[in-house]
Amino acid sequence: MxxxxxxxxxxxxxxxxxxxxxxxxxxxxxxxxxxxxDTEHAANLxxxxxxxxxxxxxxxPTTDVLEKRIAGLEGGVAALATSSGQAAETLAILNxxxxxxxxxxxxxxxxxxxxxxxxxxPQLGIKVHFVDASNPENFKKAIND
Numbered sequence: 065m066x067x068x069x070x071x072x073x074x075x076x077x078x079x080x081x082x083x084x085x086x087x088x089x090x091x092x093x094x095x096x097x098x099x100x101x102d103t104e105h106a107a108n109l110x111x112x113x114x115x116x117x118x119x120x121x122x123x124x125p126t127t128d129v130l131e132k133r134i135a136g137l138e139g140g141v142a143a144l145a146t147s148s149g150q151a152a153e154t155l156a157i158l159n160x161x162x163x164x165x166x167x168x169x170x171x172x173x174x175x176x177x178x179x180x181x182x183x184x185x186p187q188l189g190i191k192v193h194f195v196d197a198s199n200p201e202n203f204k205k206a207i208n209d
Contacts, residue, residue, distance in 0.1 A: 077133035078136060127145050168192075170196075172197060
């Protein structure tokens with residue numbers, strides 16, 4: 065994909081024509097679950113020993129193409145599509161902060177983000193310091209080593 069234009073990546077990135085139907089367009093897989101070849105196949109998928117579809121919230125072929133296209137357009141290695149911005153920010157924060165950590169945030173936030181930062185993260189042991197973002201120095205002042 066490295067020599068493709070942005071337009072080509074947006075249309076064709078992360079996808080090959082369907083080998084069964086030769087369809088050029090990505091099919092929309094409207095399913096929640098997948099069939100396993102046998103118990104060993106299922107065990108390998110759930111044990112992350114083998115790549116494949118387990119449950120559509122974890123992996124879906126349609127979503128996989130979207131993620132590959134976004135990664136290609138952004139020049140990244142991979143991408144992750146979530147069902148909402150709230151899910152994306154929760155995933156991002158919980159992957160970099162854990163119990164005992166502290167983060168600094170603007171006090172001016174979308175309501176869902178405020179609730180996550182004010183109520184949920186403290187229950188997980190993550191302390192959030194809210195600052196007035198109109199002055200960037202406030203972020204610097206809130207840092208405690």
